[in-house]
Amino acid sequence: MVPHLRTALTGALSDxxxxxxxxxxxxxxxxxxEWQEHTPPFYxxxxxxxxxxxxxxxxxxxxxxGFEHLAEEMYPLATQAAMAAVEKYCPDARNLLIIPExxxxxxxxxxxxxxxxxxxxxxxxNVRLGSFSDSVTQPTSLSLxxxxxxxxxxxxxxxxxxxxxxxxxxxxxxxLNNSLSSxxxxxxxxxKEQIVLxxxxxxxxxxxxxxxxxxxDAVVKRFAKFLDIDPWLINAQHSQLSNxxxxxxxxxxxxxxxxxxxxxxxxxxxxEYGIKDKPFVMIKPDAGMSxxxxxxxxxxxxxxxxHSWLHTMNSNKNHHxxxxxxxxxxxxxxERINEExxxxxxxxxxxxxxxxxxxxxxESMDETINPHDTHFKSLPYIKQSERTKEDLNSAxxxxxxxxxxxxxxxxxxxxxxxxxxPNPDFN
Amino acid sequence: MVPHLRTALTGALSDxxxxxxxxxxxxxxxxxxEWQEHTPPFYxxxxxxxxxxxxxxxxxxxxxxGFEHLAEEMYPLATQAAMAAVEKYCPDARNLLIIPExxxxxxxxxxxxxxxxxxxxxxxxNVRLGSFSDSVTQPTSLSLxxxxxxxxxxxxxxxxxxxxxxxxxxxxxxxLNNSLSSxxxxxxxxxKEQIVLxxxxxxxxxxxxxxxxxxxDAVVKRFAKFLDIDPWLINAQHSQLSNxxxxxxxxxxxxxxxxxxxxxxxxxxxxEYGIKDKPFVMIKPDAGMSxxxxxxxxxxxxxxxxHSWLHTMNSNKNHHxxxxxxxxxxxxxxERINEExxxxxxxxxxxxxxxxxxxxxxESMDETINPHDTHFKSLPYIKQSERTKEDLNSAxxxxxxxxxxxxxxxxxxxxxxxxxxPNPDFN
Numbered sequence: 001m002v003p004h005l006r007t008a009l010t011g012a013l014s015d016x017x018x019x020x021x022x023x024x025x026x027x028x029x030x031x032x033x034e035w036q037e038h039t040p041p042f043y044x045x046x047x048x049x050x051x052x053x054x055x056x057x058x059x060x061x062x063x064x065x066g067f068e069h070l071a072e073e074m075y076p077l078a079t080q081a082a083m084a085a086v087e088k089y090c091p092d093a094r095n096l097l098i099i100p101e102x103x104x105x106x107x108x109x110x111x112x113x114x115x116x117x118x119x120x121x122x123x124x125x126n127v128r129l130g131s132f133s134d135s136v137t138q139p140t141s142l143s144l145x146x147x148x149x150x151x152x153x154x155x156x157x158x159x160x161x162x163x164x165x166x167x168x169x170x171x172x173x174x175x176l177n178n179s180l181s182s183x184x185x186x187x188x189x190x191x192k193e194q195i196v197l198x199x200x201x202x203x204x205x206x207x208x209x210x211x212x213x214x215x216x217d218a219v220v221k222r223f224a225k226f227l228d229i230d231p232w233l234i235n236a237q238h239s240q241l242s243n244x245x246x247x248x249x250x251x252x253x254x255x256x257x258x259x260x261x262x263x264x265x266x267x268x269x270x271x272e273y274g275i276k277d278k279p280f281v282m283i284k285p286d287a288g289m290s291x292x293x294x295x296x297x298x299x300x301x302x303x304x305x306x307h308s309w310l311h312t313m314n315s316n317k318n319h320h321x322x323x324x325x326x327x328x329x330x331x332x333x334x335e336r337i338n339e340e341x342x343x344x345x346x347x348x349x350x351x352x353x354x355x356x357x358x359x360x361x362x363e364s365m366d367e368t369i370n371p372h373d374t375h376f377k378s379l380p381y382i383k384q385s386e387r388t389k390e391d392l393n394s395a396x397x398x399x400x401x402x403x404x405x406x407x408x409x410x411x412x413x414x415x416x417x418x419x420x421x422p423n424p425d426f427n
Numbered sequence: 428m429v430p431h432l433r434t435a436l437t438g439a440l441s442d443x444x445x446x447x448x449x450x451x452x453x454x455x456x457x458x459x460x461e462w463q464e465h466t467p468p469f470y471x472x473x474x475x476x477x478x479x480x481x482x483x484x485x486x487x488x489x490x491x492x493g494f495e496h497l498a499e500e501m502y503p504l505a506t507q508a509a510m511a512a513v514e515k516y517c518p519d520a521r522n523l524l525i526i527p528e529x530x531x532x533x534x535x536x537x538x539x540x541x542x543x544x545x546x547x548x549x550x551x552x553n554v555r556l557g558s559f560s561d562s563v564t565q566p567t568s569l570s571l572x573x574x575x576x577x578x579x580x581x582x583x584x585x586x587x588x589x590x591x592x593x594x595x596x597x598x599x600x601x602x603l604n605n606s607l608s609s610x611x612x613x614x615x616x617x618x619k620e621q622i623v624l625x626x627x628x629x630x631x632x633x634x635x636x637x638x639x640x641x642x643x644d645a646v647v648k649r650f651a652k653f654l655d656i657d658p659w660l661i662n663a664q665h666s667q668l669s670n671x672x673x674x675x676x677x678x679x680x681x682x683x684x685x686x687x688x689x690x691x692x693x694x695x696x697x698x699e700y701g702i703k704d705k706p707f708v709m710i711k712p713d714a715g716m717s718x719x720x721x722x723x724x725x726x727x728x729x730x731x732x733x734h735s736w737l738h739t740m741n742s743n744k745n746h747h748x749x750x751x752x753x754x755x756x757x758x759x760x761x762e763r764i765n766e767e768x769x770x771x772x773x774x775x776x777x778x779x780x781x782x783x784x785x786x787x788x789x790e791s792m793d794e795t796i797n798p799h800d801t802h803f804k805s806l807p808y809i810k811q812s813e814r815t816k817e818d819l820n821s822a823x824x825x826x827x828x829x830x831x832x833x834x835x836x837x838x839x840x841x842x843x844x845x846x847x848x849p850n851p852d853f854n
Binding site for chain 1: 428430431451452453454455456459460462463499500503504506507508510511513514518519520521522549550551552553779808810811
């Protein structure tokens with residue numbers, strides 16, 4: 001089930017959209033059966049790229065932080081999905097603790113946090129916010145631009161439990177909205193009596209983009225066979241390289257070679273489908289959601305880059321002198337809102353799609369580091385009264401294929417977390 | 428979790444509302460724990476009466492047939508809840524068969540059916556409608572006032588399964604939207620390989636109002652103790668009488684005595700709470716959702732009634748000459764919309780409240796048999812932009828207490844279905 005939201009897509013339905021819409025009962029059943037075997041992450045968001053000829057995930061976030069961009073009408077759906085998740089993990093929960101990013105300076109981050117806390121409060125839980133940051137030594141009020149206030153409290157370790165307020169707030173569930181990119185703090189280690197969601201190994205200390213996309217390859221292989229489509233239509237190809245050190249010519253050579261190989265593979269596919277676009281790849285840090293991605297159209301371009309860019313690949317900020325990178329097929333985006341590039345992000349809680357929004361910019365996120373002028377547009381419901389046969393977005397749920405591909409990426413995250421679980425027997 | 432919908436209530440919050448709103452995390456937890464032990468019905472609707480001094484269910488329908496009265500914005504919530512239910516009962520489902528009432532002549536019934544089918548289709552299931560009526564011998568198109576068409580197909584028995592279309596449509600789940608008040612048809616007996624929801628013993632052939640309200644008494648006893656309230660505040664007292672035959676003076680006497688006793692109990696409670704209203708009771712058939720309820724303010728009034736009214740008590744239409752009746756405390760309603768009486772009905776799918784509406788009439792449903800001029804008003808979401816401190820309906824979720832009481836009635840239905848299950852070991 002994917003809510004019928006309005007996408008920026010216009011024009012005729014693609015073969016892929018047709019196929020997915022027609023196979024809806026089979027696809028929903030396929031996914032239901034998968035969730036019998038695998039546990040979805042508590043929440044997730046998936047960045048998609050819609051090229052028209054293909055639709056693929058390029059990034060899966062297990063600590064989504066854009067809840068404020070969802071349309072207001074999506075919140076009941078999000079709350080109901082969160083209720084289903086809470087029931088599964090901790091039916092006797094009264095209290096839930098959210099641990100946000102240590103640095104929640106930006107007004108966006110605070111708004112997202114306020115919305116997330118509100119979604120969870122509406123399930124009927126007492127929700128409080130805790131920090132393990134050294135700078136939070138007492139309850140600290142954070143003012144939001146809309147006049148709301150959030151209170152961040154220092155977390156305490158009580159034996160094998162985390163509490164707030166001298167033990168007076170004892171949560172059943174600890175929800176991380178913190179990607180742990182600076183490492184797992186000691187205070188969060190060896191918590192056994194409370195449920196930490198997502199598990200600590202979902203943080204960027206352990207998580208790797210390449211592990212995720214390897215899992216996605218496996219998911220897509222099965223799904224594409226089931227739907228009888230070319231897996232490439234929903235998958236951006238990728239390679240991974242470890243321990244690159246650009247002081248060594250061997251590393252430069254290795255990266256150059258890998259980029260070339262991947263560009264060749266893309267070119268071959270473009271030829272097969274008669275696509276005239278120029279192939280490109282994205283080089284990203286293998287750990288972290290950093291925006292420090294670099295767009296490359298040929299191995300030669302690598303030579304013109306400053307060596308310093310490698311440092312931007314090193315997202316975990318521990319000053320490694322070597323870098324692990326993901327080299328990912330670039331997927332052009334055809335979606336436009338007011339002539340600006342619109343890149344969709346799909347939000348899920350438990351196994352339910354609960355909404356989405358576009359990140360809009362004059363240039364693609366893939367073009368620049370830290371783009372300015374980025375803005376966001378929520379995907380709204382299409383109301384019965386708005387539906388016409390002429391409007392393909394209202395006659396068909398064009399958001400359906402986005403919901404399918406995003407859920408395949410979520411399923412990949414489930415497999416990834418199973419594979420990387422340091423204590424699989426405890427589950 | 429109860430969505431924040433706009434009720435017709437105005438004025439200060441009652442103590443009961445205050446208490447429930449404050450105890451939300453405890454109440455939600457209490458309910459979650461109950462659903463660990465008991466399975467909610469696939470769907471249900473509960474008629475409530477809001478007296479201000481008390482809020483109580485007066486009828487619980489396990490075959491809800493007013494889906495067309497829900498606000499459009501509730502359908503995604505209903506679909507997501509239905510998806511959770513389908514996953515529980517039959518994750519490998521592709522096909523779902525709805526069996527509607529044999530006589531779906533009214534435009535309301537057809538609209539409700541169309542909405543129900545649509546909610547279920549949006550979960551990604553193939554949904555078709557089947558009839559066991561002798562008059563449906565081939566696929567029959569039913570035209571709706573809005574131009575839609577529903578197709579009703581004859582159901583076939585294939586061994587231990589029900590199918591359509593010469594076995595080509597083989598559902599995993601059979602959803603009854605038929606209260607079986609004319610008995611359980613042979614074609615539905617002994618289905619073992621498919622899931623029938625709700626189970627056959629939820630039909631009025633087996634079900635009794637009194638069994639439901641006995642179960643509700645038990646639920647309320649525990650809940651009221653937990654919340655530390657007088658159970659009467661959320662419960663209409665009731666008595667039950669079997670095998671009444673009004674040709675016998677003993678039956679008249681028995682009914683008269685029971686009515687008198689119940690009126691005395693109500694009067695005592697009214698005195699305790701300083702309520703000036705005149706106590707009344709409703710006499711209803713113990714089987715069926717018939718509107719043939721009679722309002723009685725004193726045992727004397729019984730004498731003035733024609734004996735023929737007893738026949739209206741006999742809802743299962745099998746021409747029994749004796750009747751089983753429920754005598755229920757009358758709960759006056761203070762809710763008004765445009766000066767007309769507004770009686771709320773809360774809709775639930777699985778354990779989720781998915782919306783509600785008011786049945787509106789110049790007179791209460793409890794006043795007349797077959798009231799004319801009845802109309803319906805959906806309860807809409809209260810949007811963020813509409814919220815003000817002055818509007819108590821937007822500052823607080825006044826629908827919350829409705830959602831709590833309705834879910835207690837749903838829980839009672841779960842207990843009732845457990846108790847009346849003819850084959851408890853099969854589950």
